[in-house]
Amino acid sequence: xxxxxxxxxxxxxxxxxxxxxxxxxxxxxxxxxxxxxxxxxxxxxxxxxxxxxxxxxxxxxxxxxxxxxxxxxxxxxxxxxxxxxxxxxxxxxxxxxxxxxxxxxxxxxxxxxxxxxxxxxxxxxxxxxxxxxxxxx
Numbered sequence: 264x265x266x267x268x269x270x271x272x273x274x275x276x277x278x279x280x281x282x283x284x285x286x287x288x289x290x291x292x293x294x295x296x297x298x299x300x301x302x303x304x305x306x307x308x309x310x311x312x313x314x315x316x317x318x319x320x321x322x323x324x325x326x327x328x329x330x331x332x333x334x335x336x337x338x339x340x341x342x343x344x345x346x347x348x349x350x351x352x353x354x355x356x357x358x359x360x361x362x363x364x365x366x367x368x369x370x371x372x373x374x375x376x377x378x379x380x381x382x383x384x385x386x387x388x389x390x391x392x393x394x395x396x397x398x399x400x
Contacts, residue, residue, distance in 0.1 A: 286397060289330040289358070290314045291321040291347065293339050301334060304390050310397065318342045322350065329356050332397060337364040337375060345371065348378045361396055363388055 288310045292298040298314050305312045313330065315321035318339045324330070325347070333351065337344040348360055362375050365386035376383070382396050 286310045286331040287328070288312045288397065289321060289324055289333045291318070291333060291339070291344060292336045292363070293317060294336075297336075301388075301393075304394075305334075305397065308394055308397065316340075318344070318347050321347055325350070325356065325358075330358050333358050333360045334393065335360055335362050335380075337362060337366050337371060343371065343374075345375050345378065348375060348380060352378050361393065363393075 288305050290298060290301045290305065290312060292301060292314070293316050295316070298316060302312050302314045313324055315324055318341045321333075321335075325333075333347075335344045335347060339347075344362065344364075348362065350356075351358060351360055359381040361382040361384060362380040363384045363386060364372070364375075366372060384393065384396075
């Protein structure tokens with residue numbers, strides 16, 4: 264079984280032409296080590312990265328200055344990442360969203376897929392795949 268899977272973008276309005284311009288990336292991950300690793304790795308690719316450890320922090324960052332891309336964990340200490348994805352879709356934020364999860368709950372995964380994330384990556388995350396997704400974002 265592969266360590267990751269992707270779901271392509273379903274909405275052309277959220278798909279941009281690949282660019283070398285730095286992106287503003289919001290990383291939403293509650294695990295401190297994972298969040299810091301993603302922050303360092305994404306920053307090394309030249310992107311401006313922000314990090315949130317929970318849904319409330321992420322929502323505040325999303326509203327104050329919407330990012331170009333969001334790397335979103337589904338399992339957060341103050342609620343589901345699905346709730347944040349729902350806000351992004353309902354309010355038509357232009358950010359592309361990559362859901363990153365180790366969750367095995369089929370209902371949670373189905374709910375996330377209904378909201379059409381631009382990508383779905385399984386943990387452990389292959390950073391080369393995430394980097395390629397960011398370049399295409």
